[in-house]
Amino acid sequence: MDERIKKHAQILVDWSTEVKKGDRVLIRSHPSAEELIIALYEELGKKGADPITIYTSNEATSTYLLNRDGEMDTPDHMLALFDKSDVVISIIADDNITAMGGVPGERLSTMSKAYKPILKMLMDKRSSITLFPTNSSAQMAGMSLAAYQDFVWGAVIRDWQEVYDMQEILREKLASASEVHITGPETDLKLEIGGMKPVNSAGKHNMPSGEVYVAPHPDSAEGNILFDMPMILRGQEIEGVKLEFSEGKVVDFSAKGKEEMLESLLETDEGARRLGELGIGTNRQIDRFTRNMLFDEKMGDTIHLALGYAIPWSVGGGKKGNESAVHVDMIKIMAKGKMKLDGEPIMVNGKFVWE
Amino acid sequence: MDERIKKHAQILVDWSTEVKKGDRVLIRSHPSAEELIIALYEELGKKGADPITIYTSNEATSTYLLNRDGEMDTPDHMLALFDKSDVVISIIADDNITAMGGVPGERLSTMSKAYKPILKMLMDKRSSITLFPTNSSAQMAGMSLAAYQDFVWGAVIRDWQEVYDMQEILREKLASASEVHITGPETDLKLEIGGMKPVNSAGKHNMPSGEVYVAPHPDSAEGNILFDMPMILRGQEIEGVKLEFSEGKVVDFSAKGKEEMLESLLETDEGARRLGELGIGTNRQIDRFTRNMLFDEKMGDTIHLALGYAIPWSVGGGKKGNESAVHVDMIKIMAKGKMKLDGEPIMVNGKFVWE
Numbered sequence: 001m002d003e004r005i006k007k008h009a010q011i012l013v014d015w016s017t018e019v020k021k022g023d024r025v026l027i028r029s030h031p032s033a034e035e036l037i038i039a040l041y042e043e044l045g046k047k048g049a050d051p052i053t054i055y056t057s058n059e060a061t062s063t064y065l066l067n068r069d070g071e072m073d074t075p076d077h078m079l080a081l082f083d084k085s086d087v088v089i090s091i092i093a094d095d096n097i098t099a100m101g102g103v104p105g106e107r108l109s110t111m112s113k114a115y116k117p118i119l120k121m122l123m124d125k126r127s128s129i130t131l132f133p134t135n136s137s138a139q140m141a142g143m144s145l146a147a148y149q150d151f152v153w154g155a156v157i158r159d160w161q162e163v164y165d166m167q168e169i170l171r172e173k174l175a176s177a178s179e180v181h182i183t184g185p186e187t188d189l190k191l192e193i194g195g196m197k198p199v200n201s202a203g204k205h206n207m208p209s210g211e212v213y214v215a216p217h218p219d220s221a222e223g224n225i226l227f228d229m230p231m232i233l234r235g236q237e238i239e240g241v242k243l244e245f246s247e248g249k250v251v252d253f254s255a256k257g258k259e260e261m262l263e264s265l266l267e268t269d270e271g272a273r274r275l276g277e278l279g280i281g282t283n284r285q286i287d288r289f290t291r292n293m294l295f296d297e298k299m300g301d302t303i304h305l306a307l308g309y310a311i312p313w314s315v316g317g318g319k320k321g322n323e324s325a326v327h328v329d330m331i332k333i334m335a336k337g338k339m340k341l342d343g344e345p346i347m348v349n350g351k352f353v354w355e
Numbered sequence: 356m357d358e359r360i361k362k363h364a365q366i367l368v369d370w371s372t373e374v375k376k377g378d379r380v381l382i383r384s385h386p387s388a389e390e391l392i393i394a395l396y397e398e399l400g401k402k403g404a405d406p407i408t409i410y411t412s413n414e415a416t417s418t419y420l421l422n423r424d425g426e427m428d429t430p431d432h433m434l435a436l437f438d439k440s441d442v443v444i445s446i447i448a449d450d451n452i453t454a455m456g457g458v459p460g461e462r463l464s465t466m467s468k469a470y471k472p473i474l475k476m477l478m479d480k481r482s483s484i485t486l487f488p489t490n491s492s493a494q495m496a497g498m499s500l501a502a503y504q505d506f507v508w509g510a511v512i513r514d515w516q517e518v519y520d521m522q523e524i525l526r527e528k529l530a531s532a533s534e535v536h537i538t539g540p541e542t543d544l545k546l547e548i549g550g551m552k553p554v555n556s557a558g559k560h561n562m563p564s565g566e567v568y569v570a571p572h573p574d575s576a577e578g579n580i581l582f583d584m585p586m587i588l589r590g591q592e593i594e595g596v597k598l599e600f601s602e603g604k605v606v607d608f609s610a611k612g613k614e615e616m617l618e619s620l621l622e623t624d625e626g627a628r629r630l631g632e633l634g635i636g637t638n639r640q641i642d643r644f645t646r647n648m649l650f651d652e653k654m655g656d657t658i659h660l661a662l663g664y665a666i667p668w669s670v671g672g673g674k675k676g677n678e679s680a681v682h683v684d685m686i687k688i689m690a691k692g693k694m695k696l697d698g699e700p701i702m703v704n705g706k707f708v709w710e
Contacts, residue, residue, distance in 0.1 A: 022428075024430055024431060024432040026432060029410075031386030031389070031410065034386070034412070034414075034415075037410070037412075037415055038412075038414055038415050038418050041415045041416075041418045041419040041422075042418045042419070042422050043422075044419065045418065045419040045420065045421070045422030045423035046422045046423075048423065048424070048425060050427075050430035050432070050433070051419065052409055052430070052432060052433055052436070053409065053410035053415070054407055054408065054409055054410065055384075055386065055392070055408035055409065055410050057389070057392070057393075059389075059393055060389075060392055060393050060396045060408070061396070063393050063396045063397045063400065064396040064397070064399065064400040064406065065400065066400070067396075067397050067398075067400030067401045068400035068401075068403065069403070070403060072405075073377075075379055075405035075407070076379060076439045077379040077381060077405070077407060077436055077439035077440045078405070078407055079439075080435035080436060080438065080439040081407070081432055081435060081436040081439075083435065084431045084432035084434075084435040084436075085432045
């Protein structure tokens with residue numbers, strides 16, 4: 001077994017989910033990640049924790065949903081399993097990322113609704129989502145498997161305590177700031193974050209991670225922004241997205257093609273036109289776009305904004321975060337940009353001023 | 356997908372476990388049975404039942420147990436999952452049947468004890484155990500994968516109602532009988548089954564099945580018997596097993612080699628020297644020994660006896676079945692044998708008298 005797989009498992013168990021003796025551990029994975037599952041079983045055995053692995057498969061789920069008509073309630077055996085688990089490790093892996101492509105949207109959303117109480121439970125668990133490199137995700141990234149493995153494990157196998165400490169500087173600056181001002185080519189946008197709660201994301205719930213994020217006040221965005229990287233919407237790429245905000249709301253938009261998809265996103269609900277997240281990526285091991293948001297949004301020297309709901313714990317006490325059924329991230333490269341907090345520059349041309 | 360896999364899935368869902376709308380279904384399988392899992396998801400989708408598949412793997416379990424020291428309690432997330440499941444389908448499949456070979460016996464038994472309350476729950480569920488043909492089990496049987504697939508699906512894809520009806524004749528005869536007398540080469544054995552409860556096993560809990568079995572009175576066996584087929588004990592074959600009984604208890608034994616293994620089995624506990632089962636195989640699609648008891652004991656024109664515990668529901672009301680920690684089946688070919696019930700022949704040279 002590749003030594004990096006063992007290291008990946010150790011990081012998930014020791015750092016991300018802090019597994020201890022007697023923990024009931026639930027692993028969710030496609031069998032193509034079998035080597036990582038076996039490496040996890042080794043670490044969990046050493047800890048004296050008890051694993052169950054449930055099988056996720058796009059092919060099986062697609063077959064199921066194509067044949068599953070009508071209403072669906074929350075499956076209580078799945079609910080009970082999650083309820084009694086202390087730790088949940090979800091591994092993104094599959095033989096075919098697109099295998100769910102033929103499932104009608106309403107069946108997916110029927111299933112999502114039925115599973116909502118289960119996913120909600122994750123909030124109270126030590127849980128982490130990670131990725132095991134397969135040919136399928138390498139293909140999505142346009143890379144060979146060997147190059148993609150180097151990319152993934154380069155981003156995962158890091159000193160996460162050091163990442164945490166470095167990000168604390170940024171988190172503290174955001175926590176004491178009120179106005180965020182982002183400028184750059186075709187970009188001049190102001191947001192308010194006063195009283196909101198910036199989060200230092202250093203490899204707990206996401207592995208890899210490497211970002212600090214915060215919920216902006218939903219009615220604060222003013223100005224315009226160009227996103228240099230494609231927005232990914234239901235597996236499709238929308239390039240050159242430009243948004244114009246007034247009183248927090250998107251009042252104008254454009255894109256290089258597929259504008260109708262962008263429009264339909266914005267029309268999902270009231271909150272789909274407002275921002276739920278400002279994130280700042282710090283993971284410089286992630287140096288390219290791979291069409292996977294677990295990696296893309298953590299890219300070093302970038303920021304991202306999300307249309308849609310705010311992550312609850314990034315909203316300050318007594319404050320209101322944005323609400324919506326959607327949450328779609330859009331990435332901006334900061335190589336030619338600047339970010340100021342209350343008028344003071346903190347990021348210039350992608351670098352933090354204290355670097 | 357091979358049409359026989361779809362048929363296999365339909366039989367499991369329609370006949371074996373009688374899945375209905377809203378059932379919570381738990382599948383336990385190694386991913387090498389992926390095609391059968393997908394076929395089951397299709398059938399379960401049609402029924403409107405909710406599946407979860409948990410991943411079993413000899414390699415992962417071996418790695419886990421080799422690293423898992425000390426005590427183990429019953430994992431309550433697994434307990435909750437079983438508790439809330441209406442139907443459990445267990446699929447025997449693996450890449451390597453022998454992968455657990457290096458795990459010390461005491462760790463296996465620590466795990467078995469911890470999982471006992473979970474397996475006990477299976478008694479009250481609609482549950483079925485089946486096999487998906489892989490190279491690993493084909494190799495164990497000494498066959499090519501294609502030949503083994505023909506063998507497995509030949510035994511599985513049958514009209515199980517017809518099997519049930521045919522076996523009812525035999526079950527009724529056993530239910531009204533008191534003395535069983537088995538004769539043949541080096542064999543002359545009498546058992547008492549009066550008041551015990553013969554079971555018509557026609558593809559519910561075992562798929563394939565094809566046997567009628569009953570618990571003998573634990574102190575009734577008198578005489579001697581030669582088993583023509585190897586006894587399988589902890590993965591090893593013991594050939595030419597001969598047993599001599601007096602007042603239900605083995606008083607003498609021999610085998611062609613590995614007698615010490617047989618002796619250690621008999622010394623497990625008081626019940627290991629007594630019989631817990633008399634079974635009569637009826638599945639003539641199973642026409643060869645494949646080193647897998649799910650198939651071997653159902654072989655047409657054979658009978659089998661088990662040393663050790665009696666299956667509870669084959670013991671008559673108010674009667675005592677044999678108790679033991681073990682249950683080991685031994686098969687006798689009846690091609691040159693005879694079985695009488697209360698002096699009346701019912702099987703002569705492998706054939707039932709009513710055939």
